[in-house]
Amino acid sequence: xxxxTHGNNATAARLAPQVVMSDKTSQASDKDALVRFExxxxxxxxxxxxxxxxxxxxxPKNRVTxxxxxxxxxxxxxxxxxxxxxxxxxxxxxVGQILxxxxxxxxxxxxxxxxxxxxxxxxxxxxPKSIYENVAYGLRINGFQGRLDDLVEHSLRRAALxxxxxxYLHKSAFALSGGQQQRLCIARALAVDPEVxxxxxxxxxxxxxTTAKIEELMFHLKDSxxxxxxxxxxxxxxxxxxxxAFMLDGKLIEHSETSKLFTTPTDPRTEAYITGRFG
Amino acid sequence: xxRAAPRRFDGGGPRAxxxxxxxxxxxxxxxxxxxxxxxxxxxxxxVYELWxxxxxxxxxFGWLFFWTRTWDPIFDNFGAAPFIYGTLVTSIVSLVIAVPxxxxxxxxxxxxxxxxxxxxxxxxxxLLAAVPSVIYGLLGIFIVVPLMRTTVGPILIGSLGHVxxxxxxxxxxxxxxxxxTAGVVLAIMVVPFIISVSRxxxxxxxxxxxxxxxxxGATRWEATxxxxxxxxxxxxxxxxxxxxxxxxxxxxxxxMVIGNDPKIAASLFAPGYTIAAVIANEFxxxxxxxxxxxxxxxxxxxxxxxxxxxxxxxxxxxxxxxxGGHPS
Amino acid sequence: xxxxxxxxxxxxxxxxxxxxxVAAFGVVAxxxxxxxxxxxxxxxxxxxDFFTQxxxxxxxxxxxxxxxxxxxxxxxxxxxxxxxxxxxxxxxYLAEFGGKTFSxxxxxxxxxxxxxxxxxIGIFAYSLAVLPVRxxxxxxxxxxxxxxxxxxxxxxxxxxxRAVPGSLREGAMxxxxxxWRTIATVVLPAAKxxxxxxxxxxxxxxxxxTAPLLFTAFSNRFWSPGWGQPIASLPVxxxxxxxxxxxxxxxxxxxxxxxxxxxxxxxxxxxxVVLSRGGGGRST
Numbered sequence: 001x002x003x004x005t006h007g008n009n010a011t012a013a014r015l016a017p018q019v020v021m022s023d024k025t026s027q028a029s030d031k032d033a034l035v036r037f038e039x040x041x042x043x044x045x046x047x048x049x050x051x052x053x054x055x056x057x058x059x060p061k062n063r064v065t066x067x068x069x070x071x072x073x074x075x076x077x078x079x080x081x082x083x084x085x086x087x088x089x090x091x092x093x094x095v096g097q098i099l100x101x102x103x104x105x106x107x108x109x110x111x112x113x114x115x116x117x118x119x120x121x122x123x124x125x126x127x128p129k130s131i132y133e134n135v136a137y138g139l140r141i142n143g144f145q146g147r148l149d150d151l152v153e154h155s156l157r158r159a160a161l162x163x164x165x166x167x168y169l170h171k172s173a174f175a176l177s178g179g180q181q182q183r184l185c186i187a188r189a190l191a192v193d194p195e196v197x198x199x200x201x202x203x204x205x206x207x208x209x210t211t212a213k214i215e216e217l218m219f220h221l222k223d224s225x226x227x228x229x230x231x232x233x234x235x236x237x238x239x240x241x242x243x244x245a246f247m248l249d250g251k252l253i254e255h256s257e258t259s260k261l262f263t264t265p266t267d268p269r270t271e272a273y274i275t276g277r278f279g
Numbered sequence: 280x281x282r283a284a285p286r287r288f289d290g291g292g293p294r295a296x297x298x299x300x301x302x303x304x305x306x307x308x309x310x311x312x313x314x315x316x317x318x319x320x321x322x323x324x325x326v327y328e329l330w331x332x333x334x335x336x337x338x339x340f341g342w343l344f345f346w347t348r349t350w351d352p353i354f355d356n357f358g359a360a361p362f363i364y365g366t367l368v369t370s371i372v373s374l375v376i377a378v379p380x381x382x383x384x385x386x387x388x389x390x391x392x393x394x395x396x397x398x399x400x401x402x403x404x405x406l407l408a409a410v411p412s413v414i415y416g417l418l419g420i421f422i423v424v425p426l427m428r429t430t431v432g433p434i435l436i437g438s439l440g441h442v443x444x445x446x447x448x449x450x451x452x453x454x455x456x457x458x459x460t461a462g463v464v465l466a467i468m469v470v471p472f473i474i475s476v477s478r479x480x481x482x483x484x485x486x487x488x489x490x491x492x493x494x495x496g497a498t499r500w501e502a503t504x505x506x507x508x509x510x511x512x513x514x515x516x517x518x519x520x521x522x523x524x525x526x527x528x529x530x531x532x533x534x535m536v537i538g539n540d541p542k543i544a545a546s547l548f549a550p551g552y553t554i555a556a557v558i559a560n561e562f563x564x565x566x567x568x569x570x571x572x573x574x575x576x577x578x579x580x581x582x583x584x585x586x587x588x589x590x591x592x593x594x595x596x597x598x599x600x601x602x603g604g605h606p607s
Numbered sequence: 608x609x610x611x612x613x614x615x616x617x618x619x620x621x622x623x624x625x626x627x628x629v630a631a632f633g634v635v636a637x638x639x640x641x642x643x644x645x646x647x648x649x650x651x652x653x654x655x656d657f658f659t660q661x662x663x664x665x666x667x668x669x670x671x672x673x674x675x676x677x678x679x680x681x682x683x684x685x686x687x688x689x690x691x692x693x694x695x696x697x698x699x700y701l702a703e704f705g706g707k708t709f710s711x712x713x714x715x716x717x718x719x720x721x722x723x724x725x726x727x728i729g730i731f732a733y734s735l736a737v738l739p740v741r742x743x744x745x746x747x748x749x750x751x752x753x754x755x756x757x758x759x760x761x762x763x764x765x766x767x768x769r770a771v772p773g774s775l776r777e778g779a780m781x782x783x784x785x786x787w788r789t790i791a792t793v794v795l796p797a798a799k800x801x802x803x804x805x806x807x808x809x810x811x812x813x814x815x816x817t818a819p820l821l822f823t824a825f826s827n828r829f830w831s832p833g834w835g836q837p838i839a840s841l842p843v844x845x846x847x848x849x850x851x852x853x854x855x856x857x858x859x860x861x862x863x864x865x866x867x868x869x870x871x872x873x874x875x876x877x878x879x880v881v882l883s884r885g886g887g888g889r890s891t
Contacts, residue, residue, distance in 0.1 A: 115783035125774035138782035307787035314696035383630035411815020498620035528724025530818035589722035
């Protein structure tokens with residue numbers, strides 16, 4: 001794949017997935033992509049209520065994996081087990097194994113894990129600080145020594161926000177529009193250079209133009225980052241992901257290359273969902 | 280794929296604890312917990328000190344303490360009856376004045392006044408609640424007492440003094456200081472509490488309730504009095520209890536206008552004494568151990584009275600906010 | 608007959624609704640009466656001497672309450688030093704760490720402590736800080752006021768921390784911030800404005816307390832050096848001067864009342880105006 005550029009040409013981005021698909025197959029089959037996350041027999045409980053059932057999934061490196069399914073199917077819950085954000089909720093319990101590059105994340109130091117696995121939330125949640133301080137936050141708390149300015153600029157560029165924000169770096173983040181705030185949150189997550197970026201319905205509160213910008217961004221980030229995105233928007237999954245996993249009632253029903261899942265699903269329930277018969 | 284046997288992870292366990300310890304979370308948790316537990320310790324310490332330091336008095340007088348009408352530091356004979364009487368009478372007088380006034384004002388603010396006006400007036404009334412009690416006492420001494428002696432007192436004695444039954448509360452010499460004066464000053468002090476809590480409670484009554492009554496042809500007043508107020512009555516009662524608890528414990532304003540005489544008199548114009556006032560006046564002068572112990576036992580009595588009332592008020596207000604206050 | 612009834616109902620409506628308005632404006636009028644009377648009487652006696660001079664002995668006119676003003680400030684400082692750490696930390700505990708049952712117990716106890724009459728707090732502070740050393744002191748007064756500061760601070764701190772959206776906490780934790788760092792670097796700064804307001808209101812409230820000082824800080828006609836001696840305070844001075852039989856002392860009491868009320872009202876109005884402007888801390 002090409003070198004990291006910070007193109008902001010939306011049309012190119014929207015065409016890009018197909019182009020890249022063919023590009024990738026020429027190099028190596030997507031099936032052979034290196035595995036970043038390997039999830040085995042994962043069960044998750046809110047108190048006595050089980051939300052995820054015996055889930056097995058591999059999330060390949062430098063690809064976008066989309067998680068789709070009707071609301072309440074456990075896709076967000078599952079995503080939040082990958083950086084152990086669910087532990088912030090009382091009375092929750094994980095049974096199973098999640099390997100990140102072969103290491104068990106449940107054995108890891110949670111702070112270190114979250115530095116490697118960043119997250120972007122459904123609603124933009126900038127801190128009540130300046131734009132600059134928002135991006136620098138992760139660096140500061142992780143004891144980064146070095147030129148903050150450069151890294152802040154670099155992160156904002158990666159999140160395609162630099163041009164819009166460079167003159168307002170020390171203004172409150174709340175002055176930004178919703179879409180800009182969400183890109184700021186992405187920049188904030190990118191600043192600590194995570195290996196994986198989890199996106200929990202990042203566009204559900206945004207308009208179509210901003211959504212397109214964020215999908216374009218994801219495409220460019222693929223070079224350096226593995227992504228998993230939860231979305232209720234099937235077009236988005238189809239446009240922006242390489243692999244798609246369909247979940248229903250806490251179970252993984254089907255998982256394959258996006259092109260395959262949306263054209264020739266093997267499970268009748270997947271077919272029913274993607275053709276809009278429920279959910 | 281080498282699949283490890285499923286393991287359990289629940290965010291607890293010694294390992295996770297060590298991790299969190301490493302990041303200071305456990306330290307912060309334990310630290311804040313310690314301070315929070317400090318409040319428990321402090322409050323139990325308060326009860327303990329009151330209990331232990333009133334030991335002498337409790338041992339000597341027992342339950343008789345509550346019935347004895349003499350308060351004689353010279354012969355070490357102490358009874359709480361005049362103070363309990365004075366505390367109750369002044370508080371009741373204050374409620375008789377403050378409840379109708381406060382409820383009426385709360386109805387005006389929640390039902391009639393436009394939102395902006397209601398908010399402004401509530402803001403001013405909240406300020407009234409912030410005025411220190413010694414300032415109420417100051418105004419009590421220099422405005423209410425003379426007014427009571429020269430104007431209000433004679434009028435009340437002249438009119439109500441001749442009514443059968445009720446009359447005996449409005450007879451006798453009028454010095455200006457006494458139960459009624461203290462009650463009036465207390466009423467001014469507690470009315471802001473009644474207004475602001477009752478207004479909040481009245482505002483939680485659903486619109487539909489009002490509209491239903493109006494649609495049946497009720498006047499605005501009837502809708503308010505027969506539908507809205509009954510709906511909110513538990514919460515309003517809670518506000519009254521809160522006000523009563525405050526009136527019972529109020530010290531300075533009462534001390535300055537009640538006359539400080541440990542007597543039980545039917546006349547509201549007679550000077551009296553309250554628990555809080557006698558503690559304020561005599562604590563520094565209490566020479567004997569028994570004397571001090573009796574004063575501290577009075578403090579214990581006062582604490583228990585307000586403790587019970589605050590508990591009841593809290594229950595009532597919680598009940599209204601949860602269940603809409605309507606008896607179900 | 609039914610016509611009569613209708614007229615009766617309609618007049619009752621008008622009369623009662625008018626009465627509610629009269630009640631509301633009557634109570635507000637009391638506030639302005641208090642203010643007006645204090646400003647009138649206090650203003651007449653207020654002069655530079657009041658702020659710079661010591662009280663004069665009985666019989667001599669003039670003098671001021673400089674020592675009481677400084678004394679009140681010292682007592683407030685002590686109260687803040689003793690009460691605020693407990694109140695703030697416990698508030699953080701309740702909002703961020705608390706379990707269900709224990710938090711309930713703490714909240715209940717806090718409300719209980721808040722409802723304890725101030726004179727009883729005075730007895731407690733007396734047995735804690737006066738009995739062991741056998742003399743009144745500024746520290747003992749600070750203990751009494753500090754205890755009173757705690758419950759108010761706890762509840763306001765908890766309230767404002769809870770108002771911080773959970774998404775901010777998640778955002779920080781997803782970046783690898785530990786819980787306490789999240790609290791220290793994101794949650795507390797976000798709630799800063801509200802918490803400071805709560806603290807100011809708590810201090811404004813205890814600034815006017817008299818009863819718990821009567822037998823802890825006691826009073827003092829002179830300067831009170833250090834912290835271990837009886838110390839004068841504005842509220843206690845108002846009390847002793849108001850019940851004394853000298854006209855000149857009454858004038859001084861009015862002046863002191865005006866100063867105290869001005870302080871309390873400025874703190875209340877100021878913080879409330881800031882809060883209603885949405886300065887709960889969301890903006891930087």
